Amino acid sequence: MKRIKIFNGNIITPYRTITDGTIIIENGIIQEVSESPVEITDAETIDANGAWIAPxxxxxxxxxxxxxxxxxxxxxxxxxxxxxxxxxxxxxxxxxxxxxxxxxxxxxxxxxxxxxxxxxxxxxxxxxxxxxxxxxxxxxxxxxxxxxxxxxxxxxxxxxxxxxxxxxxxxxxxxxxxxxxxxxxxxxxxxxxxxxxxxxxxxxxxxxxxxxxxxxxxxxxxxxxxxxxxxxxxxxxxxxxxxxxxxxxxxxxxxxxxxxxxxxxxxxxxxxxxxxxxxxxxxxxxxxxxxxxxxxxxxxxxxxxxxxxxxxxxxxxxxxxxxxxxxxxxxxxxxxxxxxxxxxxxxxxxxxxAGIQERKGSLVPGKDADIVIFDDCIDIKTTIINGNIIYKKQDI
Structure with a gap:
């Protein structure tokens, strides 16, 4: 089972923003969107460093x-x-x-x-x-x-x-x-x-x-x-x-x-x-x-x-x-x-x-883990598609 934990970011959900939230991904699917820290073992971790976490x-x-x-x-x-x-x-x-x-x-x-x-x-x-x-x-x-x-x-x-x-x-x-x-x-x-x-x-x-x-x-x-x-x-x-x-x-x-x-x-x-x-x-x-x-x-x-x-x-x-x-x-x-x-x-x-709202487009449990992390200038830091890290900006 492939697990990813994204933490220390501002999560944009369909109706609110969660400050310092955590997202848990398992096998390409969002399992949890939490307002509190989540302890999980055997997970790859991504520290959002206070950036925005969005669909x-x-x-x-x-x-x-x-x-x-x-x-x-x-x-x-x-x-x-x-x-x-x-x-x-x-x-x-x-x-x-x-x-x-x-x-x-x-x-x-x-x-x-x-x-x-x-x-x-x-x-x-x-x-x-x-x-x-x-x-x-x-x-x-x-x-x-x-x-x-x-x-x-x-x-x-x-x-x-x-x-x-x-x-x-x-x-x-x-x-x-x-x-x-x-x-x-x-x-x-x-x-x-x-x-x-x-x-x-x-x-x-x-x-x-x-x-x-x-x-x-x-x-x-x-x-x-x-x-x-x-x-x-x-x-x-x-x-x-x-x-x-x-x-x-x-x-x-x-x-x-x-x-x-x-x-x-x-x-x-x-x-x-x-x-x-x-x-x-x-x-x-x-x-x-x-x-x-x-x-x-x-x-x-x-x-x-x-x-x-x-x-x-x-x-x-x-x-x-x-x-x-x-x-x-x-x-x-x-x-x-x-x-x-x-x-x-x-x-x-x-x-x-597109008629795919049951699987895509928002950060809620059960949907595909398509996630983007960016700063206030919308400078992309990380792109995750179906739970796979496709792009991660290298800070110089």
Whole structure:
């Protein structure tokens, strides 16, 4: 029996903070969360030295990191990106594809199946998130226009039959065929998510009834109030606020969603309906300069500057270079969100959106021991995944 004792830290539980608390882990599962010292034999001990002890961060939307992209077509890309994310506090991530050829997509499926078996030193994989190709061309952002389509049963059924690892699929709900597509996803327990869309409120409301209960990178590649034939219509942004039960994810790097909008979405939606996501591409954790969005063989050139990736002509952002520790830090320092609630937006809320809240997302007995230890600056000291110490910062 493998035991770990974490002590002398401030434990962030779902509803309170335990000062100078202790956590006991056995065989990868949290056994005890205590306000008092716990005597236990034959346990590896971790002294938190007064730091914060929090549930591991869950990234619902990431394309890569450390100069690797999940579309690169190599097991190494998956494993190295996962390692990089783990050093920044991510314990579970959902590898995200880009609009591409079907052949490249299928290759990514095969690589993922191999990588998830070999992944022992990085953030765990929660399943695949497909981003595209069913998008509004006008809201494509940095998605490759060569491959954008409308949902066709012959197309998406072939894709669905090729992989049982798909857990989420982002699409524009106003496209012809999008609602039957969402029905099929829901039938397979795959989350339909609204993205790269020109929908108006009425279309989003109907889509919500068909299973589109989440909005991908809120504020990015979607309209607010628009005019059609001189009449005003509320857009996806207003729908995200108005529809009770609709969850949203935000790229909280302080750039994709600036300070004023971070404060607005937090005030209206609250921490239980907001997930912090990186939407990171290969340049996350790398120096600024030229990079590639998507696969090395078929991706798009981008430029990283001002703490964000952009298309070369600067007409659109091209994914982010954020990591989850940066998201939490930005939420606290820029938007004034209390630390426990920022942590909730990076852990228990994404766990509930992904439907894995029974096992992940909070520090309570019986759940997986996915734990991150950090200081007041959200500088990651230790990352534990399923009871295994994956990363421990060496103090110099």
């Amino acid at each position: 591991g961060f869950i990234d619902l939307h990431t394309h890569g990191a450390g100069n690797y992209d999940f579309m690169d077509g190599t097991v190494e890309a998956y494993l190295q990106a996962a390692r990089m994310h783990a050093t920044h506090g991510t314990t579970l991530l959902f590898p995200t594809t880009l609009t591409s050829t079907k052949e490249l997509l299928f290759e990514s499926f095969d690589i993922y199946r191999k990588a998830k078996v070999l992944n022992r030193e990085g953030a765990a994989f929660g399943g695949l998130h497909l981003e595209g190709p069913y998008f509004a061309m006008s809201q494509r952002g940095a998605q490759d226009p060569r491959y954008i389509l409308s949902p066709d049963p012959k197309d998406y059924m072939e894709i669905l039959e090729r992989s049982t690892d798909i857990v989420r699929w982002s699409a524009a709900p106003e496209l012809p065929g999008a609602l039957p597509f969402a029905n099929e996803l829901s039938r397979r327990h795959i989350l339909p998510s609204i993205a790269h869309t020109d929908a108006i409120y009425e279309e989003v409301l109907k889509a919500f009834e068909y299973g589109f209960t989440h909005i991908t990178h809120f504020y990015s590649c979607m309209p607010g109030i628009t005019r059609r034939n001189a009449f005003r219509y509320a857009g996806v942004i207003e729908a995200g606020y108005l529809i009770e039960g609709m969850t949203v994810e935000i790229i909280a790097d302080g750039i994709h969603v600036p300070e004023s909008l971070l404060k607005l979405v937090y005030r209206i939606k609250g921490p239980d309906n907001i997930a912090l996501i990186t939407d990171s591409m290969r340049a996350a954790g790398m120096p600024e300069g030229k990079s590639i969005l998507g696969s090395l063989s078929d991706g798009q050139e981008v430029i990283v500057e001002d703490g964000v990736a952009k298309l070369p002509d600067r007409t659109a952002f091209a994914g982010s270079v954020a990591t989850t520790d940066r998201l939490v830090h930005t939420a606290i320092t820029l938007a004034g969100i209390p630390l426990p609630e920022a942590v909730r937006m990076a852990s228990s809320t994404p766990a509930r959106i």
